[in-house]
Amino acid sequence: MSVLTLTIEGRDVAGQTGGTILQVARENGIAIPTLCHLQGLSDVGACRLCVVEVEGQRKLLPACVTAIDEGMKVTVNSERLTAYRRRIVELLFTERNHVCSVCVADRNCELQDLAVELGLTHFDLPLLSPQASVDATHERFGIDHNRCVLCTRCVRVCDEIEGAHTWDVMGRGTEARLITDMGIPWGDSNTCTSCGKCVQVCPTGALFEKGRSVAEARRRRPYLPYLVAHEGRTR
């Protein structure tokens, strides 16, 4: 393992070979917004919120899956990046039915936090208002597809940590939905171990414990000590 030096936001930093821009940035206290990333799980680069500018690269690169390189010059915050991130969060909001005031995750929601952080005060785009379903067939948990942002954290935690691989994604584009097993009701799944890890990692109120009311879905992340959503943040 050798050490590489690079510049992030004008600061000289160092990281191990094979480390990602996101890792090195966070080690050095430089914040990069993320949604699908969860330390301890594999990274998929799906949410596009961690995109950064790298000097000499025409494209924007997702920090969570881009390996660092010697002499790299990375810009984390620029007017363009903030505008794009705000638009990405806006698209997430308008694609499904996110209504914070009636959501179990209100004030414990990473999507809500991002909207506040990025200053998303209104929607320019029209709401798609899809007819998404709710699956409450499981004894202890439920999934509300209206609040799902398809970050696939639940898919990864179920596969990589629990080893059950109950969750998967079916369909494409706006039709994409999370499914349990081969698209059967969650309650009928015979691979689900009812461990509840998916519920704990969900950034929004899509996966919830039954019996919780509005704003009561405080995530018990310390229950999964090997996973940390944001350094210095426990929910």
Added chain:
Amino acid sequence: MYRLLDRITRGLASADELAELESLAAMVRDTSLCGLGQGSPNPVFSTLRYFRDEYMAHIDDHVCPAGVCKMEPREAAVAAGEGAR
């Protein structure tokens, strides 16, 4: 983007919506993971580069220079401009 283009071809769109289309297309191009996403707004960019005047004719003059688009009556466009997009 499809909705915005559809509104332009029906003569219902405003100049703001054309700007919206351009910014959305740029964002999709720059932040996409795969080549499909990066390339998908290209038709919008190339038609805007070479036929911007036709876009503007749809919006400002309420005519389709190529005679392809079925434009909504002008009153509908005025009503749409005042109502929610």
